[in-house]
Amino acid sequence: MPQWWRVGAAYVGLYLLLDWASYVEPLPHTSITPWNPNTGVVMALLLARGVHWAPVVALSIFVGELLTDAGPPPWPVLALTSLYLAGVYACAAWSLRRRNLMAPIETPAAAAWFAGVVGLASGIAAAGYVGILVGAGELKPEDTAASIARYWIGEFSGIIALTPVLLLRVGRGFHWEETLRNARAFVLPALGILVGLGFAFALAAARDVRLFYPLFVPVTWIALRYGVPGAMISVSLVQAALVAALELTPGSIPLFDVQFPLLALGITALFLGALASQRDVALRQVRDQDAVLQRSLRFAAAGQLASALTHELNQPMTALLSYVRAAEVMTEPPASADARLVETLHKAGKEALRAAAVLRRLREFYRGEGARLEPTDPLAVCTRVAGALQERMRRGSVEFELRAREGVPRVMVDRTQLEIVIHNLLTNSLDALDALPPQRAQSRRIEIAAETDGANVLIAVDDSGPGVAASLTERLFEPFVTSKANGMGLGLSLSRTLLRHQGGDLYCEPSRLGGARFVVRLATRVTAQTNL
């Protein structure tokens, strides 16, 4: 099991290194130090790889204390504390794993569970650990409360800072390759971290605890901008730098004095980062949805293009083939003709048939599956599509409103095709608003209204754009008719075709908003006309 060994070796190595490095300002005869990033490694291992790693954890704690402590307690006490700590953190990891929280933290809810469980576990760990040491006579009973508090905050703060960073390697939430590709994005957070490190050393040099608070500025900024990964990496680095600065600067303030702000910094960054991550994930989902819609839209448009092309080309092909056949008849006896002419005409006829077959295949390829009719909530579709276009509406400062009379029933349509139609109409409206002169910029408005009409549902998309030019109204729904410089003129033709195949329709009228009003008629039942 080479993988097994690699994980174990990496864990033990990292644990011992951090344990050694963070062994600063210990309480005498204990390993109670103000900041324990090594416990962060423990939690990461137990969360990511499973609770059955607890024995390895116990062993590493035991070895770590033996190696790093200046005056370690006798080994039976050490063994007891090691087993106890490993047991407590294994329980914490088990309860988090039961809630599927071993993945990178991406939501405030996950951050709250993580912070809550870890806070409780480190408190229990601290109480038990100090209790064992007091019982063994290693600590004076009067120091109990202060020791527990210090150990608790040190453990808590170490886990909060380091575990989320280490967990990033586990899940798919953080895209290392993607991040590395835009290396320029690293410049700003790196600057932020440098500022943070500067404050850390300034704090040490000035011996002024108040200088701690400016540290929140770069860390919160990075958290909001880069989510949990950025937040927790910067927190770990700043915490490490602060510990190093205070340790290396002779006569600076004791590390225990900044222990609590350090924890506060870690928790703040975790929650802000989780909020930002959640926002990023939501944005990415919207963008992905839009991309899927665009793809099916393109495919449908290509199908419409193929269909229109086949129709346009079939006419000359029919004429061509008939002319060739007529010419062949003319060469038949009693008229006399060169044998080569007869053969050539025959070949020409064959080629014309071959071209026709190519056209037919092209059309069949794009026809794809027919519409899949299912009961669909038309308002939900409108909301979804409008959501996908939200960003564009915001950019164009368009007021958007979705109005519905009470109880619009479900309609029998193909959901994707209805999305394509609504998307088409909304982008048409947005394009129309873009074409408005700047002096009319204050009245950019799009409204979608749904109402019931007998066995049908009517969805009207109104805009305050320039409306449909009189020269276009007649032929608006024909393929290749467009008012846009870079449009294909397939959107409306495609939309109407899709709807008519489902027993619906699409028509255009002037809008009371001053622009165009497109009405989608959808059937609530499958009728005889459907798919005719």
Add this chain to the structure above:
Amino acid sequence: MMDEHENDTVFLIDDDPSVRDSLTLLLSLKGIRTQPFATAESFIETYRPEWHGCVLTDLRMPGMTGLELQAALRERRIEVPVVVLTAHGDVATARAALKNGAFDFLEKPIDDAMLLDVLRNALRVDRERRGAVAARAATDRRLERLTQREREILALVAAGHQNREIAAQLGISSRTVEVHKARIMEKLECHSLAELLQVNRAH
């Protein structure tokens, strides 16, 4: 080759001038009279009851479409066979055309063999239909020549009664019945009793 009846015409309706021109050329070379129309409306407007043949029409046209043409013909009780052409191979529309009573449909571009087959069939069907109509009209005309008494006798003959029974029922002599029957045969242009019965049944 000139196996078509002289007055049978294919009324070709297509909005594309090249399609009209080429198909007219090909069909006339194959001995089929063809009359092209650019729109379905112009065909409906110029149509005269004495025209016979069949319609060969495109489905997708600006203005009146092929399907609308079918409806318009039905409305005017014009019973000419309609062969539809689909340029876009739209199975659904073709099915609708057949449901509307189209004689057949062909997908563009069409090869001549299939086109000629379908058109000759359509023309034959139209001829047979017109033949049946004409025969019935002739019979109607002949039956009108019978007197009231002759019609009574024809009905009794058709019901399978013997001369004697008819004579007894009508209170006339068998001889008179015989004379009437001869007059009926003459007026209906029949040469046997079987033929007479057939004419009566056709009515």
